[in-house]
Amino acid sequence: MKRHIPTLAALMLAASTLAVSAAELRIGLESDPDALDPAKSRTFVGRIVFTAMCNKLIDVNEKLEFVPQLSTAWNLSEDGLTLSFTLREGVKFHDGTPFDAEAVKANIERAKTLEDSVRKSELASVESVEVVSPTEVRMHLTGPDATLLAQLSDRAGMMLSPTAFANGADVGANPVCSGPFKFVSRVSQDKIVLEKFADYWNADAIKLDRVVFLPIPDSTVRLANLQSGDLDMVNQLAATDMAAVSASGNLRVEQVVGLGYQGITFNTANGPRADNPAGKDARVREALNLSIDRQALSQVVFSGAMPPAGQPFPPDSIYHDPAFPPPARDVEKAKALLAEAGVKTPVRIDVQTPNTPVQMQMMQVVQSMAAEAGFDIQITAKEFATLIADAGKGDFEASQQGWSGRVDPDGNIHQFVTTDAGFNDGKYSNPDVDRLLNEARKVSDVETRKGLYNEAQQILSRDLPLIYLYYLPWLYGVDQGVQGFKPYPDGMIRLENVTDAD
Structure with a gap:
């Protein structure tokens, strides 16, 4: 029986093929995010990065209806003073810390008390957080708050690993969440790199291996990078560039009426x-x-x-x-x-x-x-x-x-x-x-x-x-190889079931 020994060239070709097969999505942002800390963040583009990295207690769908994310159900008491959440089981943060009611309590209290938190007024109605069980948490309110669910569907409801912010650690330098992608590195004004989190609770919906965000303030340069294939998507296409993108055989425009x-x-x-x-x-x-x-x-x-x-x-x-x-x-x-x-x-x-x-x-x-x-x-x-x-x-x-x-x-x-x-x-x-x-x-x-x-x-x-x-309508320039992307009125880029054929 004759044995076939792989040559060095064949091994190199195989390694190259594996590298190419890793699906990486490169997204051009209109600016560089500020602190990658939900309690401190103020920028829109920061929210886009958080959407890939950090889950919230609840999310919204294309119709802006509240839908489950880290919580599977919620209930507001008849007097409007207690908001209860049933939490998703089996969720882990990127550092392996389990997500539970104690983590929710720690995050809400941090957002309310951190000196430079800009979430304080969003959570002003939350008087205290009660841990009922590992999978149930209650927020006791000072009075009825019709806005609170909406706040918790955004940065105020984003959950960080309590281990990551213990002892006053700088969250922004190494954010640890529980979303589909985990933080790898950041070079200011250059790029933010995330990679797929293998233990994500909804991992079957994540088809990409890496996401790279590249801040490019000049819309003309963003478009040129999209046209050359160096970007797969740009988050805010200049309105004057819509015709050029639509006329291109390998690009398309995605748009939706925004809220801002x-x-x-x-x-x-x-x-x-x-x-x-x-x-x-x-x-x-x-x-x-x-x-x-x-x-x-x-x-x-x-x-x-x-x-x-x-x-x-x-x-x-x-x-x-x-x-x-x-x-x-x-x-x-x-x-x-x-x-x-x-x-x-x-x-x-x-x-x-x-x-x-x-x-x-x-x-x-x-x-x-x-x-x-x-x-x-x-x-x-x-x-x-x-x-x-x-x-x-x-x-x-x-x-x-x-x-x-x-x-x-x-x-x-x-x-x-x-x-x-x-x-x-x-x-x-x-x-x-x-x-x-x-x-x-x-x-x-x-x-x-x-x-x-x-x-x-x-x-x-x-x-x-x-x-x-x-x-602001949201205008996206997207490579035709990117499939499964749906624009939402809140302007966030959600990556569940998004694929990139390039």
């Missing part, structure tokens, strides 16, 4: 940089608001793909109120408001802006429009994570930033305008707004909540701590 918006936040009370005309006088902010032609902005920069905005709730939301439409441009009224405010023109405002070409172009158009009404807008370009960090510290006069949107309307407004809320960078404070929005958290009846939001928006439309520019 882009706007400009003003520093009204956060340190010395609030001492400027726009920070001190709502009439100046209103003048800037009226100087912008939102329809023209959408056409010039986004080929009409971004609907003009005048409130935090997008047109498809049941909480959208026609009483607050996008303001029509009125240059003469803007000039009159500046004269009434007694400010010297041109009014100089420094606006920090993400250093992406599209956002820079958008602000340059705003700059040109505002100049006609008597403004001198100075644009300061910053990497997005830096922009967010500086905004939190009060190191800004005005900040062009957006919000990816939330399932519950509270998520689009409360955090930004109530006193000391996590994303209230300008430190705006109005007790009537606080009262109305806190009350809206307590009621579940849609019409009652709409009435409360309407009253709050009437005040906010006068005070203008922030102005809304346009709403």
Whole structure:
């Protein structure tokens, strides 16, 4: 019998074939995430990475209905003061630590008490967490909270291994969750590498071996990398590139109406940089608001793909109120408001802006429009994570930033305008707004909540701590080899049953 001994070349070919067969998905992000710690994270792209890495107590489906994830069932008591969860059995964190009720308690308490947690106001109604058994946990509330399930379907409900944050360890440097992919490495401004977690509770739905996220702020460069095959997907395709992608034989556009918006936040009370005309006088902010032609902005920069905005709730939301439409441009009224405010023109405002070409172009158009009404807008370009960090510290006069949107309307407004809320960078404070929005958290009846939001928006439309520019549809450029991807209105990239033939 003749034996066949593999040659070195054959062994090398076999090894090469195995390497190629490992399915890796390369996703181009519009910016680099901030801290990979759910308690501290503020960026949209960070949420995309977390979706691949961290499971939550509950999730949402394509219709934005709550569905099980780490919990299999939940129940709210009749008085609205106790929210109970039945937890999924057999779940492990990436470090082997078992997921159980004690882990839920530790995570919620950490998010509520960590000094620099931005989840505190999202979980403000949770008074205590009771471990009933390893698979049952109860959250005792200070009062009814209609928003809490929505909060727990996002970063407030993401579970980290308690072992990973014991003794104050830096979670962001080595996040340990229980999702389909585990953290491997991160090079700032370069890439984040995740690999498949073999012990994932839903492992049969995960077809990919690795996921690599690559932050590329320039949309033109992202597109070029997608066209060359160096990327398999980009998370936010420039609206002006949709036609080119659609015409390509090997690429496609995936899109869905989103929940969020882009706007400009003003520093009204956060340190010395609030001492400027726009920070001190709502009439100046209103003048800037009226100087912008939102329809023209959408056409010039986004080929009409971004609907003009005048409130935090997008047109498809049941909480959208026609009483607050996008303001029509009125240059003469803007000039009159500046004269009434007694400010010297041109009014100089420094606006920090993400250093992406599209956002820079958008602000340059705003700059040109505002100049006609008597403004001198100075644009300061910053990497997005830096922009967010500086905004939190009060190191800004005005900040062009957006919000990816939330399932519950509270998520689009409360955090930004109530006193000391996590994303209230300008430190705006109005007790009537606080009262109305806190009350809206307590009621579940849609019409009652709409009435409360309407009253709050009437005040906010006068005070203008922030102005809304346009709403955000989610636009993805995807290689034809990628199959099984479904865009969701929340903008997250879910990788269950996604395959890559390349």
